[in-house]
Amino acid sequence: MATKKFMYVNRKAPYGTVYALEALEVVLIAAAFEQDISLAFIDDGVYQITKEQSTDGIGMKNFSATYKALGDYDINKIYVEKESLDDRGLTADDLMPLVWEDEDDDWAEKPSIKIVSREEMAAVLAAQDVHYSF
Amino acid sequence: MGMLDVNGTSVEVDEEGYLEDLSEWTEEIATAMAAAEDVDLSEEHWDIINFLREYYEEYQIAPAVRVLTKAVGKRLGKAKGNSKYLYSLFPYGPGKQACKYAGLPKPTGCV
Numbered sequence: 001m002a003t004k005k006f007m008y009v010n011r012k013a014p015y016g017t018v019y020a021l022e023a024l025e026v027v028l029i030a031a032a033f034e035q036d037i038s039l040a041f042i043d044d045g046v047y048q049i050t051k052e053q054s055t056d057g058i059g060m061k062n063f064s065a066t067y068k069a070l071g072d073y074d075i076n077k078i079y080v081e082k083e084s085l086d087d088r089g090l091t092a093d094d095l096m097p098l099v100w101e102d103e104d105d106d107w108a109e110k111p112s113i114k115i116v117s118r119e120e121m122a123a124v125l126a127a128q129d130v131h132y133s134f
Numbered sequence: 135m136g137m138l139d140v141n142g143t144s145v146e147v148d149e150e151g152y153l154e155d156l157s158e159w160t161e162e163i164a165t166a167m168a169a170a171e172d173v174d175l176s177e178e179h180w181d182i183i184n185f186l187r188e189y190y191e192e193y194q195i196a197p198a199v200r201v202l203t204k205a206v207g208k209r210l211g212k213a214k215g216n217s218k219y220l221y222s223l224f225p226y227g228p229g230k231q232a233c234k235y236a237g238l239p240k241p242t243g244c245v
Contacts, residue, residue: 028195028198031198032198032200061194062194063194065192065193065194066193066194066195068192068193069193069195069197069201072197072201072204072205073198073200073201101208103204107208
């Protein structure tokens with residue numbers, strides 16, 4: 001089976017709708033098929049991977065810890081749009097430090113998040129075979 | 135929905151035998167689930183069960199078999215980080231069977 005480049009685009013806040021959680025579950029299932037997977041976080045989607053989320057007040061499961069498992073699933077191309085962070089007063093420090101372990105490099109931890117400009121994001125998106133938009 | 139008898143008390147399990155309320159889990163429940171499938175839990179089984187519980191605690195998901203295999207290889211050595219070893223412990227599938235004993239939901243991506 002030929003490998004295709006799959007891009008999962010996340011644009012919505014983590015809670016309030018089910019898009020973020022559904023996208024995450026689809027990504028984890030897709031990972032089993034060993035395709036070339038990337039994730040993009042744009043607009044309010046950047047809130048999905050912010051640190052120290054708390055769902056205490058809204059009675060929903062806080063699934064943010066699951067993003068940290070993506071590295072175990074060999075998903076290590078996570079693109080975050082800089083303009084979206086800027087518009088919301090966020091910086092890289094507000095995001096969870098998502099990493100993956102390189103088995104071929106003595107399990108060295110390497111960062112998965114890449115902050116890119118809107119222009120770079122457009123190029124990343126254009127280079128994919130398949131897009132899923134959540 | 136069914137009930138599993140554990141030393142006189144019963145716990146709720148779903149139609150496939152997975153624990154309904156993850157917080158109810160005890161080692162006795164794991165032992166009883168295994169006994170119902172004629173499995174006697176050894177130290178090697180517990181290594182995997184405990185790993186799964188820690189993984190769930192940290193990431194809020196049951197890992198896919200591929201992820202479990204890789205992680206076991208890292209923690210317990212390459213000799214154990216392969217599906218042959220894991221299947222020798224859990225012949226019904228390391229994901230499904232071990233997760234069940236560990237009180238976790240069925241692994242995501244396990245269709």
